[in-house]
Amino acid sequence: MEMSELSALLTPEGLRLLDSLPETFSIDDVARTVSRLRAAGHSPDLVSAVVTQARLRVKARAKFGEFADRMLFTRAGLEQATRLQVAARHAGRFRDAGLESVADLGCGIGGDALGLAGLGLRVDAVDADEVTAAVAAYNLAVFGDAVTVRQGLAEASDRSSVDAVWLDPARRTAGHSDTSRTRPEDWSPSLDWVFSLASTMPVGVKLGPGLDRDMIPDDVEAQWVSADGSTIELVLWSGMLAREGVRRAALVVRGDTAHELTAPADTADEPSRALGAFLHEPEGAVIRARLIGEVARALEAGTLDPHIAYLTSDAALTSPFVSSFRVREELPADTRALAKALREREIGRLEIKKRGVDADPAVLRKSLKLRGDGSATLFLTRIGSKRVAILADRV
Structure with a gap:
């Protein structure tokens, strides 16, 4: 979504038009919908924006449930966004540690900020992309002054007024529509900067589950997360967010239930045996x-x-x-x-x-x-x- 499309969408006319579209429609219906809206006199930017958003809302229900129907998205932002039930568990880690304010650096469309603010934490959300930051501001507006959203670089953000940081480094090429993956050395902010920050204050870092284990610092808790059969992320926790005696964790989420294994280190496998029952x-x-x-x-x-x-x-x-x-x-x-x-x-x-x-x-x-x-x-x-x-x- 380009800024011209977002500007057309964020008007009373645009939002009403978006809400009027069918809840689901197939690819075959898109051309007919576009033709109908253009014939009704709507601008190309607005038509493109509402049709794209209607389709993204349907796709987003897998991550955000019924909340998706009241949110806006970018393609790349939705792909990297944390599922709401997992974001709530991230937020619980901050709350249970007694922290009250969190800087969400690389907030994307606001998935994790929704979880943090939903548990009563004050959130300072930042994203480098102008359109993505504007979308996050729309999605988080319901929390009022408890959440601030602005465009900016994670590295340049003032962290003096927050207790902790949540980071989701951009693992895609710059922009809000291109979703090609980048190499770890190209992530923004860089892992060197992220790990340096994690050594100075409580930090949670969301990364891809396939991260080279040799890159994980020795003094953090590494928690891999599976949700509904898919391994979706690796979260590194530092400072008071890391649990005492835990360096390896596996969190398995299925629907509204969750189970977790923890250990102080990798555990030894059991010996091989013949095929059993x-x-x-x-x-x-x-x-x-x-x-x-x-x-x-x-x-x-x-x-x-x-x-x-x-x-x-x-x-x-x-x-x-x-x-x-x-x-x-x-x-x-x-x-x-x-x-x-x-x-x-x-x-x-x-x-x-x-x-x-x-x-x-x-x-x-x-x-x-x-x-x-x-x-x-x-x-x-x-x-x-x-x-x-x-x-x-x-x-």
């Missing part, structure tokens, strides 16, 4: 935090292969940190033989998971030519040098 797939946050061993011990499980993150056990135990499957049988890994076996078992609906093997599930699915009323999950992996196919059912 159950196969367990650890959450991505658990894998990233290297806490698979903790989960394995709770499940009385071992690894299927020491280099692959699948666990197996005979005990009928479950955990919020894994997805568990009851093993039916091991099938031939050869595609032709596998297809024959699945047809004999009348498996027509198949969930395909793979680790440690070179396979494209979409291509394989076509090759299998499935038919039948049955359903199952197929694991393609390896044990040592052997490629294996395991048929199982979700517990």
